[in-house]
Amino acid sequence: MIPTQLRQELEERVAQAITPREAAVDVMKGLQGHYGWLTDEAVAEAALILGLSTLQVEELATFYEMIYRRPVGRVVVHVCDSISCWAMGSETLLHHLEQHLGIAAGATTADNAVTLLPCCCLGNCGNGPALMIGDRLFGPVSPEQAAAIIAGHREDQ
Amino acid sequence: MNTSDLLIARFHGAATMDSTILFKHNRPGRAVTFDEYLANGGFKALRKALAGMSPNDVQQAVIDSGLRGRGGAGFPTGRKWSFVPRNLPGPRYLICNSDEMEPGTYKDRVLLEHNPHLLVEGMALTSFALGVERAFIFIRRGYEQAALNLRNAIAEAHKAGFLGNAICGSGFCLELDVHLSAGRYICGEETALMNALEGIRANPRAKPPFPAVKGLWGQPTVVNNVETLANIPAIIANGPTWFKALAATPEGSGTKLFCVSGHVRDPICLELPIGTPLGEIIDTHCGGMRPGSSFKACIPGGASTPYFTKEHWAVAMDFDPVAKAGSRLGTGGVVVFDQTTCMVAATLNLVRFFARESCGWCTPCREGLPFVRHTLERIEAGRGEASDIDILKEHVHKLNYAFCALAPGAMGPVEGLLRLFEDEVREHITGGKCPLGKH
Numbered sequence: 351m352i353p354t355q356l357r358q359e360l361e362e363r364v365a366q367a368i369t370p371r372e373a374a375v376d377v378m379k380g381l382q383g384h385y386g387w388l389t390d391e392a393v394a395e396a397a398l399i400l401g402l403s404t405l406q407v408e409e410l411a412t413f414y415e416m417i418y419r420r421p422v423g424r425v426v427v428h429v430c431d432s433i434s435c436w437a438m439g440s441e442t443l444l445h446h447l448e449q450h451l452g453i454a455a456g457a458t459t460a461d462n463a464v465t466l467l468p469c470c471c472l473g474n475c476g477n478g479p480a481l482m483i484g485d486r487l488f489g490p491v492s493p494e495q496a497a498a499i500i501a502g503h504r505e506d507q
Numbered sequence: 508m509n510t511s512d513l514l515i516a517r518f519h520g521a522a523t524m525d526s527t528i529l530f531k532h533n534r535p536g537r538a539v540t541f542d543e544y545l546a547n548g549g550f551k552a553l554r555k556a557l558a559g560m561s562p563n564d565v566q567q568a569v570i571d572s573g574l575r576g577r578g579g580a581g582f583p584t585g586r587k588w589s590f591v592p593r594n595l596p597g598p599r600y601l602i603c604n605s606d607e608m609e610p611g612t613y614k615d616r617v618l619l620e621h622n623p624h625l626l627v628e629g630m631a632l633t634s635f636a637l638g639v640e641r642a643f644i645f646i647r648r649g650y651e652q653a654a655l656n657l658r659n660a661i662a663e664a665h666k667a668g669f670l671g672n673a674i675c676g677s678g679f680c681l682e683l684d685v686h687l688s689a690g691r692y693i694c695g696e697e698t699a700l701m702n703a704l705e706g707i708r709a710n711p712r713a714k715p716p717f718p719a720v721k722g723l724w725g726q727p728t729v730v731n732n733v734e735t736l737a738n739i740p741a742i743i744a745n746g747p748t749w750f751k752a753l754a755a756t757p758e759g760s761g762t763k764l765f766c767v768s769g770h771v772r773d774p775i776c777l778e779l780p781i782g783t784p785l786g787e788i789i790d791t792h793c794g795g796m797r798p799g800s801s802f803k804a805c806i807p808g809g810a811s812t813p814y815f816t817k818e819h820w821a822v823a824m825d826f827d828p829v830a831k832a833g834s835r836l837g838t839g840g841v842v843v844f845d846q847t848t849c850m851v852a853a854t855l856n857l858v859r860f861f862a863r864e865s866c867g868w869c870t871p872c873r874e875g876l877p878f879v880r881h882t883l884e885r886i887e888a889g890r891g892e893a894s895d896i897d898i899l900k901e902h903v904h905k906l907n908y909a910f911c912a913l914a915p916g917a918m919g920p921v922e923g924l925l926r927l928f929e930d931e932v933r934e935h936i937t938g939g940k941c942p943l944g945k946h
Contacts, residue, residue, distance in 0.1 A: 368641075368724065369705065369706070369724070370706075371705065371706030371707070372686075372704065372705055372706045373706065374706035375686075375687060375688060375689050375703075375706070376687065378689070379687070379689065400706075409708045410706065410707075410708060413691060413708050413709060413866075414648075414688070414689035414690050414691050415648070415689070415690035415691060416648045416689045416690035417689050431856075431860075432610035432611075432810070432856070432860055433610045433611055433806065433810055433842055433853065433856050433857055433860070434610065434611050434768035434769055434774075434842050436853075436856045437768070437769045437770060437842065437843075437844060437848065437853070438768075438769070469690070470608060470610070470690065470692060470860060470863070470864065471608055471609070471610035471611070471612075471810075471860070472649050473607050473608070473612065473613040473615075473616045473647070473649055473650065474613060474616075474649075475610070475611050475612065475613045475766065475768035475774070475840065475842070476613060476766060476767065476768050476774040476775055476776060477774075478768060478769075478774075482649055485651035485652075487649065
């Protein structure tokens with residue numbers, strides 16, 4: 351079950367839309383914010399709120415890079431692997447973070463704190479190599495700076 | 508370490524003497540306020556249009572200005588508007604495409620982080636010209652600051668009577684919605700974008716019917732890029748002749764945002780006369796190459812555009828001259844590579860991106876791009892064969908038959924690689940390893 355306030359917020363968003371499913375991404379993001387990732391329960395909730403089948407929600411959920419259909423850690427670190435950041439050393443950055451966190455890209459640390467995900471261009475190309483945590487963009491970051499930023503977010507959790 | 512220092516480590520979007528339109532109002536490190544924008548002539552163009560111009564006058568001014576779409580394709584904006592039938596009943600829509608996900612491109616983010624009001628005014632003028640009463644801004648994941656700026660700007664424009672009902676005392680009404688996306692490159696393709704906005708899986712739609720006739724929810728729809736729409740107020744305020752004269756060449760029109768990244772000393776985003784030579788952008792405005800680097804090649808207009816080399820140093824960065832030189836101006840996202848860069852590895856990075864972002868709708872793209880990626884991986888690893896070059900050339904040709912522009916775009920850098928760096932590719936194959944020692 352989701353909190354009544356969240357349900358109301360999402361239902362209000364749907365009510366403002368021209369058709370309910372126009373609000374699908376906002377609803378999935380709202381539920382992901384609550385659960386941490388889009389759980390099976392969240393898919394069922396989204397379907398109910400949007401008036402869609404769970405399959406129709408699944409079709410959308412699996413399409414977007416930033417909708418997590420599998421469990422993630424409390425901090426999700428997106429490391430840009432596109433061309434500008436690549437030119438500025440994103441491969442070195444990612445390898446360093448893999449070693450630092452003791453996980454492969456795509457995985458989550460054993461304490462469930464950090465998930466490391468390579469991602470598409472973040473639009474921070476002049477500041478490569480770049481990464482994103484939550485809604486915040488960082489860059490240019492050295493491997494050491496990136497590790498320090500992640501440590502800071504880890505403590506905040 | 509203070510992470511906020513990182514965010515402002517490099518200041519993008521500085522107003523310079525060339526910032527005549529898009530960065531004219533910019534303030535260091537923050538967005539220009541509504542009051543500052545208003546005090547500097549903001550919403551003057553909207554007032555002017557609503558007081559004394561017809562929708563057709565506005566459209567004609569944009570046609571006369573020669574403005575071409577800044578999202579990548581460079582289609583003449585006024586002509587695009589003119590395809591919307593005037594006599595169809597029911598609503599029509601305007602969508603601002605802020606799904607800026609072409610690698611190497613960050614101009615729209617810089618623009619919106621500094622001046623969201625310019626887009627609001629541009630969209631109001633465009634909506635007036637098209638008879639639109641509800642318009643959408645489709646904005647990518649990762650641009651939350653830009654989205655927040657826009658929401659605030661929309662609220663302030665509402666309060667001041669530039670949005671909502673009876674705008675500036677006229678009969679014109681408009682509501683602007685900000686629609687957030689969740690990260691997928693294909694959403695920038697205009698028909699896929701409309702599906703995404705409707706909450707449908709964002710595969711592209713077949714054309715015809717074209718969006719201007721049958722678009723969002725089946726209604727006439729125009730999709731324009733952020734930078735395109737942000738140019739409209741200046742065209743209306745100052746006239747098409749003034750706008751045309753801003754270009755660096757007599758054939759060009761207006762200014763262009765160039766967002767530079769890679770191995771230059773100062774990788775920044777700046778507004779320059781369209782048609783400024785490539786070499787001038789790099790040497791004069793970006794401080795040349797970073798210390799110890801020499802120029803080898805660049806992508807002139809975002810990830811889907813074929814490379815330029817030193818022989819293209821003097822090319823005027825405008826749509827036609829760049830096309831004549833074998834590439835595309837695209838988004839104006841210039842990614843610069845120095846002598847240490849392996850062009851096979853760079854192309855592999857680009858093709859990996861496109862293969863991953865293929866929506867899977869059509870076979871040539873879904874199957875062809877991973878095949879090209881695999882071929883490049885083998886060449887880069889020193890396991891390529893002489894016949895691979897012909898196989899790649901064949902794919903450059905055949906992926907033109909894909910359903911939308913993603914796969915042909917993906918093959919842009921591959922085509923450039925084979926045309927400009929065939930020797931480097933062959934060295935990988937004959938030497939059995941990357942000659943630059945990258946892998």
